[in-house]
Amino acid sequence: MIPRATRAKIETIRADNLSGAVALTRQAAQALLSVVDDENAPADDDRLLDSLGATAKALIAAQPTMAPLFNVGNQLLWTLESRPKGESIPHTVRQSCHTFLNAIEQSGGKIAKRAAALIEDGMTIMTHSASATVAQALYTARRDGKRFEIIATESRPMNEGVALAKSLGQAGIKVALLTDAAAFAQLAEVQRIFVGADSVSPAGLINKSGTLGLALAAQALGVDFYALCGLEKFLPDAYAHPPEPPKNPAEIVTETMDNVTILNFYFDHTPLDRLTGVITADNILTPADLQHTFAAIAIHPLLQS
Template sequence: MLGGDRVVEQTFTQAIAEIAADNRSGATQIAERAADILLQRASVGQAPSAEAFRREILLTGWALIHAQTVMAPLVNLVNTVMWRMEQGDSPRVLHQAVAHATEEFKRQLHQHALHVAEGTLGLIDEGSKIVTLSFSSTIQHALIHAQRAGRRIEVICAESLPGREGRETAQVLRSCGVNATLYDDAAALAAIEKANLVLVGVDMLTSTGLINKAGTEALARAARAAGVPFYTLCGSEKFLPPGFQLDRVEPAPANGSTRAALPNLSELPFDFTPLELLSGIVTEQGILPIAAIEAWLAATRLHPALSHYSAEAVY
């Protein structure tokens, strides 16, 4: 029996390690895999009580969050599951709660992507030249949707060093008939001057800005200087719930910004773009101004179990 338990734990350790090592997939893809892992944990767990069951799920959830510390969908996934388990009084009932929560979360990921793509269509005119970067399934869905809606567009994909994820984006778009060209990062920045629109994905949106692949902030500043609209495509699963604190944080800046709650980006291939550089945010509820996002974030409830980082959860 003990040997079987070790095999199970090794399986989860390996699955979470693979998520931690994945530096190419977007936040939405990672979140889908994480939802499956949580459901598997609920299905094979041997917890003798509801309290022990919740603890198993919470520790696995924390391990997933720790695996990709800048991906807010993981926080929202675990937050959703923890709230759904509040009322259960037995492992069997809680297993059903986890199954329903993870299934609903995955369904919403796909629904949000469709609604965001539809909302983005209003930003894209016939003949638009659009600059983007890195790999984002949300961006790809939106641009392919525009192409299928009859918009003839030209897309410039920044290569996005060091991972060069922009190469895959260009390939995906071209395979769907979109006129997409791969540029090196410097050339993509220069191309903004003659572009009509800059669109980027996001891994985490907070009340002060967005975290996305390195190069996003430079695109935003170049767009601001050139007077080109800059939008991020962001389903609400990428909003970081207020009150959530990560174990690795930046020192508080002198200007008193709340950015101290963010991960230490100096060690990661991501950067931070202040909200004031954005023209707007395309969500599943349409194109929203910054003030609306701040109100949305303020209404989000963080489960108490996620208010403090759990060091026990590192697999």
């Protein structure tokens, strides 16, 4: 049902443990497009719709914590269902994927501008992991002439925080790079914490492991904690989050140790009431505001089984 070339794209997405949500969403859109572009694509509309539905489900299963992979497929299926009479499925697929990706690109700049407005001269901002949207917000504040400093965590096991620190430093922003565990001792010097998001749902914020601990500590110390993300990261209450399987133990320790199990998890869940707010393109949503947004998301029937 899923073309061979499309399956290869899905497996590439499944194996990718470095790319952010935006990059993975571009790959997911290409996978959906490859279904209608395949030389052996079904001529029958019903079979083609089944293939697109199966591909959308496979993309979700490939990276189940990445909300945009759900939303790009979910939006496509709803759009196909309501397409004008006579409009071809390939045309609708191309238009829907283009619209979704364009919305992500545009929202990133708006989110960055809104977050940058929360940065004041002399502030210290802490980051965790390497959200592209957070980085864009910091670059925006720098271009606006604001003077501030960053405390960045290394973000083990892949250390993407190191790459972010290097990039910020090259942009002229003063950065202190810390181990993840050392971040808590520095919170007294911090006024804001900015993180990205892989998804936001009634179950909480899914982001890089360590986010939960920082959010709990920040709330206890009165430090503002914001997640920066577009609506493509939002999931409805009915979305079932599968448990995250442990990742490659060698990313933490290569040595084999008797009676020791190495658990390597990339993500954790932070309850929404531990957040100060979620910064979106249009506004800053409080935990109470978020519930109305979740309620408006309907899961297409092809993705419910």
